[in-house]
Amino acid sequence: MGIEKLQAELDKDLEMLRARDFWGALALICCAVFFLWRTSFIPFLGENRAGVSGAEWYNSAAIVPFGIWFAMLLLGLVLLRIAIKAGGAKRAFSAVGLGWxxxxxxxxxxxxxxxxxxxxxxxxxxxxxxxxxxxxxxxxxxxxxxxxxxxxxxxxxxxxxxxxxxxxxxxxxxxxxxxxxxxxxxxxxxxxxxxxxxxxxxxxxxxxxxxxxxxxxxxxxxxxxxxxxxxxxxxxxxxxxxxxxxxxxxxxxxxx
Known part of the structure; x- marks a missing residue:
């Protein structure tokens, strides 16, 4: 009985963790998408004024932010997939995922x-x-x-x-x-x-x-x-x- 009770508590803690992973992944994805959108305003392929290219693509200030936030987006998607497969999405909308x-x-x-x-x-x-x-x-x-x-x-x-x-x-x-x-x-x-x-x-x-x-x-x-x-x-x-x-x-x- 002691082992079964301990296993039940561990399962409950894991469910709570995956539920929080679900919410955290959604927040990370939203944040990454927002900053990717803002980074898109930075000229990437070089401005062209009067037929003269102002900069090459590899000199664009958008390269590093794009790389960072695209990596964050992939990380969020991977975390979301893991959370859903582990039952986090099902538990996320219950009190388990929102407990203090x-x-x-x-x-x-x-x-x-x-x-x-x-x-x-x-x-x-x-x-x-x-x-x-x-x-x-x-x-x-x-x-x-x-x-x-x-x-x-x-x-x-x-x-x-x-x-x-x-x-x-x-x-x-x-x-x-x-x-x-x-x-x-x-x-x-x-x-x-x-x-x-x-x-x-x-x-x-x-x-x-x-x-x-x-x-x-x-x-x-x-x-x-x-x-x-x-x-x-x-x-x-x-x-x-x-x-x-x-x-x-x-x-x-x-x-x-």
Whole structure:
């Protein structure tokens, strides 16, 4: 009887999880479709004025957003398919899919706050590598173990520098001004990483700094120098140095 009761509870939890996956997949698909639609307004095949092409397709600023949001759309469709096959669609419209779960609410709320701060506060005003590194570290440390206290700690680590950047450099004219917000984000990133090492000895924790550094570094350099895209905050604390040495130190080596 104990085993049957435990199995019934596990089945119920799985049904609830798949129901939430169903709603989450729909939200992700709607979000991806909206941003794909907005990205479609960016010239992709090059503007043609007076018979002269303004840009080649591979230089279009729409390439990276199209790639990101198309990948999000595919991810949403895959998640939706899995949820439907597992019975999530059937349960999604019942009280099971809408039940209150404190830990789940904190998880979703923390992720929403972190991504909101990243998109609207940090990316326009802070060096992209620093902002992305902080957010990647916060998401991995805060959510890979499913512990509520880590979720809240990671959210606070992103919220504090995000609020500072938002209020101290709110207008667009201030976005490339002194790097006080860059230094604050770097400090928050370093402190969160040290805190993670002090409380988590897992392989995931040891790999997190590599992922947090290399992912935005490769992405932003590929965007700026490979696809020649306009990257956020070119005057950022780190990217301004990378761009300077690329054009002044490295590029002349193969041009000469």
């Amino acid at each position: 779960d404190r830990q789940e609410a904190i998880r979703i709320g923390s992720i929403a706050v972190i991504m909101g701060m990243f998109i609207f506060a940090l990316v326009p005003r802070v060096d992209f590598i620093l902002a992305s590194g902080l957010v990647i570290t916060a998401l991995i440390y805060g959510f890979h173990a499913g512990r509520v206290e880590r979720m809240l700690q990671s959210a606070v680590a992103v919220i504090l520098p995000g609020i500072y950047a938002l209020f101290m450099h709110f207008p667009q004219a201030e976005w490339n001004k002194p790097h006080d917000d860059d230094w604050l984000v770097m400090a928050a990133w370093v402190l969160l990483t040290l805190w993670m090492f002090a409380h988590d000895r897992s392989r995931i924790a040891r790999a997190t700094p590599w992922v947090a550094v290399l992912t935005p570094l490769i992405l932003v350099t590929a965007m700026a120098f490979g696809f020649r895209q306009n990257v956020p905050n070119r005057g950022g604390l780190l990217f301004s140095k990378i761009e300077y040495h690329y054009y002044v130190t490295l590029r002349p080596l193969w041009r000469n």
